[in-house]
Amino acid sequence: MKTAAIIGGGVIGGGWAARFLLNGWAVRVFDPDPDAERKLADVLANARRALPGLGNVALPAEGELSFHSTIAETVAGADWVQESVPERLDLKQKVYAELQQHTPAAAVIGSSTSGYKPSQLQDGFDNAARIVVAHPFNPVYLMPLVEVVTTPVNPPEVIETAKAIITSVGMYPLHLKKEIDAHVADRFLEAVWREALWLVKDGIATTEEIDNAIRYGFGIRWAQMGLFETYRVAGGEAGMKHFLAQFGPCLTWPWTKLMDVPEFNDELVDLIAGQSDAQSGRHSIRELERIRDDNLVGMMRALSANDWGAGALQNAHDVARMSEAGLARTLDEVADPSQPVLTLNRVVPLDWTDYNGHMTESRYLDAFAQSTDRLMEIIGCDAAYIAAGGSYFTAETHIRHLDEVHAGQPIQVRTRVILGQGKKMHLWHEMYEGERLLATGEHMLLHVDLKTRRSAPPAAHIEAKLTQLAEGQAGLPTPEGLGRAIGAPR
Numbered sequence: 001m002k003t004a005a006i007i008g009g010g011v012i013g014g015g016w017a018a019r020f021l022l023n024g025w026a027v028r029v030f031d032p033d034p035d036a037e038r039k040l041a042d043v044l045a046n047a048r049r050a051l052p053g054l055g056n057v058a059l060p061a062e063g064e065l066s067f068h069s070t071i072a073e074t075v076a077g078a079d080w081v082q083e084s085v086p087e088r089l090d091l092k093q094k095v096y097a098e099l100q101q102h103t104p105a106a107a108v109i110g111s112s113t114s115g116y117k118p119s120q121l122q123d124g125f126d127n128a129a130r131i132v133v134a135h136p137f138n139p140v141y142l143m144p145l146v147e148v149v150t151t152p153v154n155p156p157e158v159i160e161t162a163k164a165i166i167t168s169v170g171m172y173p174l175h176l177k178k179e180i181d182a183h184v185a186d187r188f189l190e191a192v193w194r195e196a197l198w199l200v201k202d203g204i205a206t207t208e209e210i211d212n213a214i215r216y217g218f219g220i221r222w223a224q225m226g227l228f229e230t231y232r233v234a235g236g237e238a239g240m241k242h243f244l245a246q247f248g249p250c251l252t253w254p255w256t257k258l259m260d261v262p263e264f265n266d267e268l269v270d271l272i273a274g275q276s277d278a279q280s281g282r283h284s285i286r287e288l289e290r291i292r293d294d295n296l297v298g299m300m301r302a303l304s305a306n307d308w309g310a311g312a313l314q315n316a317h318d319v320a321r322m323s324e325a326g327l328a329r330t331l332d333e334v335a336d337p338s339q340p341v342l343t344l345n346r347v348v349p350l351d352w353t354d355y356n357g358h359m360t361e362s363r364y365l366d367a368f369a370q371s372t373d374r375l376m377e378i379i380g381c382d383a384a385y386i387a388a389g390g391s392y393f394t395a396e397t398h399i400r401h402l403d404e405v406h407a408g409q410p411i412q413v414r415t416r417v418i419l420g421q422g423k424k425m426h427l428w429h430e431m432y433e434g435e436r437l438l439a440t441g442e443h444m445l446l447h448v449d450l451k452t453r454r455s456a457p458p459a460a461h462i463e464a465k466l467t468q469l470a471e472g473q474a475g476l477p478t479p480e481g482l483g484r485a486i487g488a489p490r
């Protein structure tokens with residue numbers, strides 16, 4: 001098991017701790033705040049609620065969490081050290097002086113700093129080559145971006161290790177080869193933040209109106225395409241050049257106050273804090289975090305369905321996790337084809353819950369459909385085969401809802417091929433939470449020619465694999481409930 005040492009376990013260090021733990025790492029924390037353990041437990045509770053169901057493949061078993069009273073003890077045996085102490089250079093440098101004495105030589109040290117350049121953290125330290133900026137976004141357990149900022153003293157192997165570790169916990173390392181104060185993303189945030197402060201101070205808009213301008217408008221666009229791709233589309237058929245010709249000149253108009261910062265006096269602080277209380281004071285911070293997490297998970301899962309942006313990143317992480325989660329992609333990878341095949345191993349995500357407080361009925365079909373897709377891939381009906389014009393359509397489905405399951409619970413589906421002959425594929429899915437049978441799904445599918453949209457025999461290699469599974473599993477007892485129908489009222 002890999003080990004992460006977290007130096008500073010506040011908002012960001014707590015988020016890093018949760019990200020590593022839920023991805024199976026051992027996590028060792030140092031934070032002098034006597035309340036640090038309680039605060040981190042709160043962050044971890046929210047992370048456990050949101051992260052495991054984000055993807056379609058189960059995460060590894062949670063790692064071990066421990067708290068330590070010195071930096072020396074915390075970094076013992078660490079593969080990765082993440083420094084997240086307050087944003088004060090003198091304090092950070094004091095911490096790096098200690099880290100240089102005790103951190104294992106092979107470990108990489110990442111700093112969460114929002115604004116300092118890596119050279120300011122490396123300067124004068126023997127282990128400078130192993131120090132990089134690894135700037136995350138809040139909440140670290142859900143947001144994938146990490147700005148990795150390096151300097152010429154960082155050798156390629158340190159940079160590659162940093163990128164590989166960040167990728168392995170489902171995040172996206174954006175490597176900036178040139179250092180700059182506040183990296184890239186915080187430059188945007190600061191520009192928007194300055195404008196927003198002026199708009200409030202000048203009485204143009206309240207904090208709530210500014211938030212509405214973002215969340216009902218460009219904020220949704222940015223989440224899926226960013227800035228440049230969005231503006232390319234906004235240029236119409238003439239694209240980016242037309243957009244620049246039309247809107248470029250207005251950048252010289254005096255629209256912006258970007259170069260000024262309003263004076264941070266009591267009057268401005270009270271104005272902003274008062275409006276913010278009126279806007280959101282009815283929710284506690286932990287409640288707001290959960291609302292934020294529900295929304296982020298829902299949006300990222302929508303992007304996954306389109307294999308786009310942060311969703312495409314999550315899908316790639318799911319694929320990387322499949323083998324460890326026991327999910328085969330080919331028949332050769334199925335450990336024992338004479339037994340029901342594991343076709344789904346995931347956690348019920350937050351957005352699958354309904355007003356009854358449990359997984360809603362349509363998601364049982366969603367889960368079984370994911371299992372059918374998995375079985376199709378296993379028998380060779382994969383993306384290439386479908387692109388070449390062959391696939392399966394579902395002709396009939398019968399689901400029995402036998403027991404409840406809730407967001408955050410792990411579910412597994414095991415699938416039997418009851419019949420695989422000619423055009424027909426008759427599947428029997430059983431959904432479990434541990435040993436508890438939650439639902440069964442019986443599905444009749446027909447192989448189709450995607451050009452004619454009519455049923456047609458599958459390719460020989462598909463039928464051969466299907467028959468192999470059906471014949472191999474024929475000796476198993478008949479599943480209880482097979483062929484069951486609701487029946488007409490008498």
Ligand SMILES: NC(=O)C1=CN([C@@H]2O[C@H](COP(=O)(O)OP(=O)(O)OC[C@H]3O[C@@H](n4cnc5c(N)ncnc54)[C@H](O)[C@@H]3O)[C@@H](O)[C@H]2O)C=CC1
Pocket residue numbers: 007008009010011012013030031032033036083084085086087088091095112113114115135136137138
């Ligand atoms: N809050 C945010 O939105 C983001 C912050 N960051 C960066 O993350 C770093 C930490 O920021 P936050 O977590 O927001 O601050 P925070 O104040 O929530 O947490 C800092 C933690 O460090 C602890 N600490 C203080 N002295 C320490 C020491 N000598 N050794 C170990 N721990 C010590 C404190 O007790 C506290 O728990 C900063 O560099 C900040 O720029 C990065 C991304 C976003």
Ligand SMILES: C[N+](C)(C)CC(=O)CC(=O)[O-]
Pocket residue numbers: 114136137138186189
């Ligand atoms: C406000 N902040 C500069 C500390 C923000 C960040 O660094 C990133 C984030 O999570 O928005």
